[in-house]
Amino acid sequence: MTTITPPRMTPTAHRILDTAAVLFYENGLRAVGVERIAEEADTTKKTIYDRFGSKDGLITAYLRQRCDRWHAYVTSYVEERFPGPTPYRVLGVLDALASWMAVNSRGCGFVNAYAELAGTDHQGLPIIAEEKEWTRDFYIRLLREAGVPEAERRGREVALVHEGAIVQLTAGAQPDALSDARSLVGRLVDDGVAARDASGGTVGWAHDSQARAGE
Amino acid sequence: MTTITPPRMTPTAHRILDTAAVLFYENGLRAVGVERIAEEADTTKKTIYDRFGSKDGLITAYLRQRCDRWHAYVTSYVEERFPGPTPYRVLGVLDALASWMAVNSRGCGFVNAYAELAGTDHQGLPIIAEEKEWTRDFYIRLLREAGVPEAERRGREVALVHEGAIVQLTAGAQPDALSDARSLVGRLVDDGVAARDASGGTVGWAHDSQARAGE
């Protein structure tokens, strides 16, 4: 049985990964050669292979890093600006997406990676699915914590709009995609709040429909 | 000024393009070499370059063909099964998408191509945007023809869900994405119909809310 060695993240390894992350995201996986990564990271191919074993290993590390960064970004963004279990926290996720996309203008790095890895047995593929599931589950969790009924279904629907907005914004040449998504999701949350308040019992939460911020 | 020569579609050229379309879609653009296309199409590299000029020319032709095929598929699908200006024709587009995805299981070929072409000056990029705009405008047109108010906004929202469903279904490991999308869009259309009927004047159309099929 082969044991997969996790990369030892020395300072140079960090520099390599950060450089590769930018190049992979902005140019695609296959379009970027190992030699070029070495040059732009001010190191050598030797060191890259010493740290990451192969180009596929580096790609996997890139996806892992991007996944972790997105999760951390969204989580802190929402917790800082939408504290407390308001159902309108889901709009905070879309706000986080908007500011993320201002810097990451080439669409979803995971969808882009999927385009090049699908049909292979690449180790990065599970990470792609993991990221999509995490974001979906994050929406569901926010709704459930706010006492919204049918949080599963509603969260999945919001995630649908979320992913669609990224595609329309980048490949679809639709600059207003994110604000369209925000207003649509806003109405979906309204529906959820109405369903929650109508079901009685939890009327103590009714006041937070005023907490809808930023519109 | 350079005149772009459109490919002369001889029988062999058709065979080449059909073969390349499958290979490009299922493996990605850069992952497929010209040599392999020649082999699987039972021809030679020479003929490929005689007909399409370059690999980029072949890629452009592939995107053009895929664009045209999708438009034709959706249009005929909707017109056959949802005749007349019913607002629920938009659900027919999602049905068309579902049966299209049953054969095209690797997601949106245009989003995938975008992942590999973005950041370049490739001639195929405008075709990608064109396809996204076409589908969006098709939704808008169907709603407007059915007398639904604010067809622009509603159509854009439906297109958001449409694109999101493809991503969730493939990269997102969410097998129910399309039925989620259908039920959500169903409710969006319900809203549009209610808004239309409430605005008076066009009450003569009220009966077609019964035309909602396939649920």
Add this chain to the structure above:
DNA sequence: ACATAACCATACCGGTCGGTATACTTTCAG
């Protein structure tokens, strides 16, 4: 002091890439 890890520099490997050159055959319209 000495080993070990991390790193740099460079040359090299086989393979594949997009693209071209040459030469021969087949088909068909003027």
Add this chain to the structure above:
DNA sequence: CTGAAAGTATACCGACCGGTATGGTTATGT
């Protein structure tokens, strides 16, 4: 009859690919 168009077959080109080998330098911790 003839000549252009279309296609086959094959060899070739330079460039680049992912990956390896060799050998040397620096820093650190025992």
